[in-house]
Amino acid sequence: MMKLPTSLVSLSLASTLISVTPSYADDNDIEIIEITGQHQGISSAVSPESSVPKTDISGLLENLPGAAVNSNGPVTGIAQYRGLFGDRVNTQVNGVSLPGAGPNAMDTPLSYASLINSESLEMTRGIAPVSSGVDTLGGSIKVVESQANFDETSGKVAGQYQDNGQRSHLGAKANVGGQDHALLVYTDILKGQDNITTGGNKEIKPTTYDKTMVGGQYRVNLSHSDSIDESIAIGYQHLETTAAGTPALPMDIDFIRTDRIKVEGEHEINHWDLNWHLAYSDAKHGMDNFSERMKMPTMNARYNSADSTGFDGEISFGKEAWLFGLNTQLSEHNSVISDPTNAMFNVDNFNGVKDNTYSAFAQWQQDIGQWNWQLGARVKHYQTDADEVEHSMAGSMPAIKTLMDRYNDADRSQSQTGLDLVINGRYQVNEQLSWILGLARKQDSASYQQRYLWVPMQSTGGLADGRTYVGQMDLELETAYQLELGTEFTTDKFSISPRIFFNRIDNYIQGVQSSDPAVIMAAQMMGDDNPMQFANVDAQLYGMDVAALYQLADNWKIDMNASYIKGERRDIDDNLYRIAPPKVNLGLNYQNGHWQGRIEGVAVAAQNEVSETQLEATTAGYALMNISAGYNADSWMLKAGVNNLFDTEYEDHLAGYNRVMGGDLASGERMQGIGMNAWVTGEYRF
Template sequence: MPFQFSLRSDAVAVSACTFSTLAFYLVSLPLFAATDIEHIEVESKATAARPWSVTATELKNQIAASSDTASLLSRFAGVSVKQAGAVSGLPSIRGLADDRIRIQLDGMDQVAACPNHMNPPLSYLAPAAIGQIQVYAGVSPVSAGGDSIGGTIVAESLPPEFSTQPQLSGAVGAFYRSNNQARGGNLLLSHSSQQHFLQYSGNWSKGNNYHAAADFKTQQASGRPGHLIALDEVGSSGFETQNHQLRLARQQGVDLVELQLGYQQMPYQGFANQRMDLLKNQQHSVNLSWQRDTSFGQLQSRLYREKVEHSMDFGPDRQFWYGSLALMGKACGPVRFHGDPAGTCAAGMPMHSESVNSGVHVSSDIALTEHSLLRLGSDFQQLKLDDYWTASGGAMGPGTFLNINQGERRRIALFAEHEVVIHSDWLLQYGVRYEQVARNASPVRGYSDSSNAMGMQAMQAAQFNLADRKLSDDNLDLTVLSRYQLSPEFELELAAAQKNRSANLYETYVWSGWAMAASMNNLVGDGNGYVGNLTLRPEQARLLALSLNWQSLDHKQQVSVKPYVTQVDDYIDAVAANNSWQAGQFNILRYQNQQAELKGVDLTLQTELAQNQSGRWQLSAIGSYLDARNTVTGDGLYQTQPLHGRLTLSHAIGGWDNSLEWQLSKRKSRLSVIRGEQATAGYGLVALRVSHSWPQLRLDAGVENLLDKLYAQPQGGAYTAQGMTMSLNGIPFGIPMPGMGRSVYAGLNYQF
């Protein structure tokens, strides 16, 4: 019988005065704290939850192999990556992904601002810039959770370092990968003194389309005259990006203040499972933080603002001209609109998104006793979004299509968390978090207000504009975690939670059912078109997780088994938007609340095989099983992993650090029928990695997919990368996204 517990937040009244009072209290505390106090040590936030964690040092042998920061998370059991652009993978934790996961970069809550989610948070942090990544799977503590049901990912840059004497240091690196001729470089320059820290970091990378191990399609046409795409080439998979960050920090006594200025310029990124390509993504961010150690614990605050300008259109592997002349194979001339139907032509389909994401965080860690810690905090986040498509001719004109007009999503949160050592072998953590999520959007219009405009734009816009668009949700999260040391070797952990997520702006306010417009709105890469829903209720998940950990007394062998179950009320899935849904083709779908259940188990194993004159030999393995289904329809949830695992044999001696890896996946047969998901065959991939380190220089080399295996990615979505992608069924249906064939890579990094 499924477990049941629920506490609806609408039974709790939290006034604006309460928010203001707590925020004032938290901000005011440092004004009354002395600067020359004897302070106590406070452990990092959410210590009882013990997230999966990996540092830059541990990732060095993988950084040269990938430009996608999200891909580095696949080393954790229960974490996988949904295919998107080359630097824009979407991490999935135990079957829940994208906005169902809270992702923080250097303390900033970030969200994708694109109808295809081409700019997810981790795309703004290059692998070479990572200091540490932490993953809270499922039951994340309330201090690290909020507006998410799948878990939390916290990615951080290298922390500021201070020195007794002025010191200049840095690093420079480069890499190359053979399959898609990807190349790039990184530069890090730091100056530190006893009180000041100044750092610049920059990363640049570029790559062409990648190739599968063999032919996976039957069509070479790109939709552009004279431009053919090889049958083993994955169209629209090239990329170019650069990220820059300037950091200034000052440490004085018990205070640490840091300012981070970030900038990204991405002129191109192809998306092989979407109908558009990214042709510009420019981000500016300001992130100011302050923390103070006090006699009772630690105070923290953060203020940030992020501005994104994002543009999409058809890249070189897709048809660009549309209209009657283009259909007859004739060249299109000057752009024309509805007044000349005989010669109608549309020059692409320019789409633009502009967003401003602002936030404030204040919190306090208070040591009540030597064995008791209280965390109090408040969060505020506001996203403002405009999504509009300028006229390009033909049916795309004469005006501007307002996909989301002055969209706004505002979160206000309060949390309290208590961590206490009940006994030397027993630790307990529990917490509560209240969030109010408010959404709104202004009236919209299509390309034309004419009743004769294609897709009933005028009528659907009028219906949307008459509807109540001002929405508000009151969400209450609850978590409890208990850890008990059964013996020196065995540890038992039990965690339970209630988590909530409110719909994002695209799930809510995308309004047009016109096939062309709907197909441009797609968050999952399945090739279908999507329409929003103003009546969506928040997803509410009830989670129960168990963890049994064993470690030998000499710490040379470790085993962890983690079963879990998640039940989601009002899970936001998809249903047919009209009565024309058909199997074997792309369709127009609408977001709809349903029910879901996800249950599975994650396994981690590590053992030292030998440590002698030949070096240190270790064997590690991770494996995950997940049964995720929509309990209303009985179908599988879209883009979830089948049974899969990874086995790694590693060897270290002197400066050498080498590994042989075997990645395995079972056939994917539990599918989302409504989305037209395709089955994928099981496969096994072999990777070889070799590296050598000197005091200042590190060289990395390796081969991915060593045996050049042709395989389809279970979470890759539909291949929609070439041809007439503006037409809903103008491209082949039923081609799953192929993985990359054999690729040899090399990288170097020099520190000074």
């Protein structure tokens, strides 16, 4: 049977002999994968099919060392790795990076991953190689999805239910493949029919949602040899989300409607592996502040209509120790705010914003004695531009007219060139012990929100801090100097992999208090006396994460992952915003034949090192207990469990602040975590 590769790395190096040694950490299928020879580094992965139920695949990040998720709602999870989040983290779903429509990241990159069709969520641990993506300053995360396979007829039906919030998921996929043609189809239906409650029996609203995803892939075999993979495939996905709450943001999701198409191919030409793809996205998004939440009589009704188009293209060539590639990522964004009760009100939030990147990379990897070295370089050229904007109240509000005229009269076209350089080394002392060294210089461009948000608003890409911001067109590229040191020690019964890291970032982009009189006056008209402006500052992040496993007995093992991250400004005495607090996850696992069980303790420390600049509130530490048990047969699986067994009440530091009035949580109060949650999940495979 012809087996298809599951990632760009394996596509590019398909002809290279690699050996993989996985060690399974628990019944959630967490893997630490070491690839020797032509390895691309160390990856951690978690499989959704055997994990506890998730409404959004981003929740799986909580099981990986150094990773976390900024949750602004049940289907709005933003990836964080070692304190960096949002656009700084390269996030690929099915090998592509395509833009969402929402200016506040309601449709995050990971929200486009199908639960039923995802094989794993993979994170490059440490410094990401240049081949893993265009912008990897904050690491690289990939959702590996099932591909249409030749000579195979198979399928799966899966479902889950969570009692807290009456959340359910039903998914199905099927593959029909002959020698020359293969077809894969899948669908997901996710519903949250009630608001979730906290450990203190407080209702968090709105946290309902309705999400549907359908897709498929058709693949044609171009090879007549069993030893060579050559094919062309076309894939399609449609996503529809309606009536979904995002309580940490000023609006909720009315709808998200997105169509994506991808054409890809893999070939062998004169012993070179050639891989390419072209992907296109068309996304439309509506959001408002009155359909899912209470609108106070003193508040104005607002509706935001947003859309985006995106293109992602890549071609790579791999032979022996070398890998070369070209990338193009193009996008355009529009966002208009209106008032359903006042036809005259109209604001261009973003108008014709173009955000384009052209890139090329080269990577070399080779064993030299006991060392395996990987060296890479990537050149990136960024081009951004935007059309003129209008505001219906510019005629009656001088401050808004000043900002509008200033923006329209400015040269909005920006052009910058960045360079990434990466050195990753692994020294194999013996079969059990290896040392890890990583050095890098990486650059990243500002997001379109940071550059072109012209009037004080909260369209910030999901910061969820309740502040209003304006952008700055001429922001410099962020430049990071990264260092990682680590080790891996593995025996038959024990393995441990600690890493320490240091990330010094010049021209780090974050909000600072605005001193512009027009900005301050415009913000005061909207009730904010302290507006922010995106600016370049100096920052650094450092810390440690560790993954470990110990086999207690034939049927028992303990796994652990822990992380500590410190993020701070270097230009002033302050901390960075929304940094994950120190955390330890410890699990006791039982496996006997088809039976499995797990008791898990999660301890999260207080986060007192917060950003004073962004008025960030501290959070207290807490501990949770989760239990699960299941039976995994050859063709079916059934598992049940309880999360937050003792119904602990706690504040989730990464979940932002409540923006909804009239509920159990006060407006501006820290978002609380979900209370006791009993669940059941099952699947049938054929």
